[in-house]
Amino acid sequence: MNIKAFIEYLRLEKGYSPLTLWSYNRCLTVCKDWLERSAQDKLTTETIFHYRQHLATLPIKKNTQNYYLIILRSYLKFLLKQGIPAVYPEQIELQKQEERKSNFLNWKQMQKLLKSAKDSLRDR
Numbered sequence: 001m002n003i004k005a006f007i008e009y010l011r012l013e014k015g016y017s018p019l020t021l022w023s024y025n026r027c028l029t030v031c032k033d034w035l036e037r038s039a040q041d042k043l044t045t046e047t048i049f050h051y052r053q054h055l056a057t058l059p060i061k062k063n064t065q066n067y068y069l070i071i072l073r074s075y076l077k078f079l080l081k082q083g084i085p086a087v088y089p090e091q092i093e094l095q096k097q098e099e100r101k102s103n104f105l106n107w108k109q110m111q112k113l114l115k116s117a118k119d120s121l122r123d124r
């Protein structure tokens with residue numbers, strides 16, 4: 001895995017922030033390390049399936065596991081743009097997540113919020 005070239009591409013062509021670049025590098029390094037430990041030399045649909053199983057064993061939430069997979073998809077898209085044969089990113093499906101529940105203020109909470117605003121028009 002040529003992570004450095006991908007990170008440089010994201011920095012120069014996409015203008016990603018340093019923190020995002022750090023995060024992408026970290027996630028891809030986890031994948032690379034797993035590939036090396038499991039004696040795999042390239043990404044195939046089968047190795048990606050086993051990598052997903054590995055992510056499921058880590059103490060991380062499903063949305064974090066999906067984040068790792070999204071970054072891997074992005075890397076695969078980069079490889080294909082470079083003319084390097086790779087697994088098609090669309091073949092990597094994300095895990096289903098629970099829908100987020102929205103919380104709303106009730107009437108009393110709304111009145112309290114409005115009363116707490118100062119007298120200026122901007123704050124109201």
